[in-house]
Amino acid sequence: MKILANDGISINGIAKMEKAGFEVLTTTVAQEQLANYINEHKIDALLVRSATKVRKELIDACSTLKLIGRGGVGMDNIDVAYAKSKNIHVINTPAASSESVAELVFAHLFGGVRFLYDANRNMPLEGDSNFKELKKSYSKGTELRGKTLGIFGFGNIGQATAKLAIGVGMNVVYCDPEVENATIELTFFDGQKVTFALKSTKKSELIKNSDYISLHIPDQQSYVIGKEELSQMKKGVGIVNAARGGVIDEVALVEALENGTVSFAGLDVYESEPRPEMKILMHPSISLSPHIGAATLEAQERIGSELANQIITLLK
Numbered sequence: 061m062k063i064l065a066n067d068g069i070s071i072n073g074i075a076k077m078e079k080a081g082f083e084v085l086t087t088t089v090a091q092e093q094l095a096n097y098i099n100e101h102k103i104d105a106l107l108v109r110s111a112t113k114v115r116k117e118l119i120d121a122c123s124t125l126k127l128i129g130r131g132g133v134g135m136d137n138i139d140v141a142y143a144k145s146k147n148i149h150v151i152n153t154p155a156a157s158s159e160s161v162a163e164l165v166f167a168h169l170f171g172g173v174r175f176l177y178d179a180n181r182n183m184p185l186e187g188d189s190n191f192k193e194l195k196k197s198y199s200k201g202t203e204l205r206g207k208t209l210g211i212f213g214f215g216n217i218g219q220a221t222a223k224l225a226i227g228v229g230m231n232v233v234y235c236d237p238e239v240e241n242a243t244i245e246l247t248f249f250d251g252q253k254v255t256f257a258l259k260s261t262k263k264s265e266l267i268k269n270s271d272y273i274s275l276h277i278p279d280q281q282s283y284v285i286g287k288e289e290l291s292q293m294k295k296g297v298g299i300v301n302a303a304r305g306g307v308i309d310e311v312a313l314v315e316a317l318e319n320g321t322v323s324f325a326g327l328d329v330y331e332s333e334p335r336p337e338m339k340i341l342m343h344p345s346i347s348l349s350p351h352i353g354a355a356t357l358e359a360q361e362r363i364g365s366e367l368a369n370q371i372i373t374l375l376k
């Protein structure tokens with residue numbers, strides 16, 4: 061059996077599959093060459109992250125494919141239902157990257173409330189000429205402790221984000237029609253466990269009551285946060301999007317940052333990815349990262365290992 065990991069895979073994932081007798085190819089083949097490559101090398105399983113698209117046309121063109129694996133959560137780059145209708149296994153790793161994404165959300169939040177994204181860009185290169193002025197302009201930061209974090213989408217990542225928020229001393233509210241009740245369990249360094257029972261709230265309540273909002277919902281057909289939602293938020297709210305670009309209206313977001321409704325935004329994903337709009341890239345109140353929520357060594361190790369286990373079970 062031959063596996064092509066087109067967007068890369070961890071060394072331990074490769075090792076597991078090789079030990080089970082699979083041949084693993086890690087060449088990155090350009091999208092337009094992919095069908096030829098898969099046919100020429102008689103690839104049985106195609107593994108991707110978010111960069112490679114696995115659409116109907118590719119599936120139709122590759123008769124050797126038995127499995128499509130997404131190393132990560134979002135399957136919006138794969139025509140899942142179509143592949144399944146062709147009896148191709150489609151797998152992902154829904155829980156392996158939750159903590160990494162949650163930590164990135166907090167990197168944006170901590171950076172946001174202390175203006176780090178802007179301070180980094182503006183620190184004086186020579187001498188201390190404007191150090192004092194800079195200190196003054198960034199001296200109205202706030203603490204996260206005691207504030208309310210509103211989480212849209214309470215799956216694995218939303219819940220991992222809630223754990224960190226509780227640890228920091230924040231109040232947590234969430235909105236997820238599919239998770240009416242949730243129990244968050246925190247395990248401390250000494251093994252002690254504390255559980256918190258939470259209940260889903262209405263979207264309008266979350267929007268009205270949150271000091272900070274973090275989005276953890278899959279790709280959507282229409283905006284979840286648009287002009288109207290932004291206008292109903294608390295003045296000075298901070299928003300983090302490490303989910304998918306299309307869930308928030310970037311034009312409305314920039315407008316809300318400019319009129320002061322939103323004080324800062326942390327974006328890991330973009331409407332026009334991989335080429336975010338210049339207005340977003342240059343905005344002094346937006347903390348930016350290039351879709352790296354799951355890009356930690358630990359998450360990628362877990363993803364590689366989990367994919368390998370599933371592939372061995374399904375194809376061996």
Ligand SMILES: O=C(O)[C@H](O)COP(=O)(O)O
Nearest residue numbers: 109110111132133134354
């Ligand atoms: O859906 C996911 O798992 C994340 O968006 C990560 O995407 P990536 O694997 O392309 O980094």
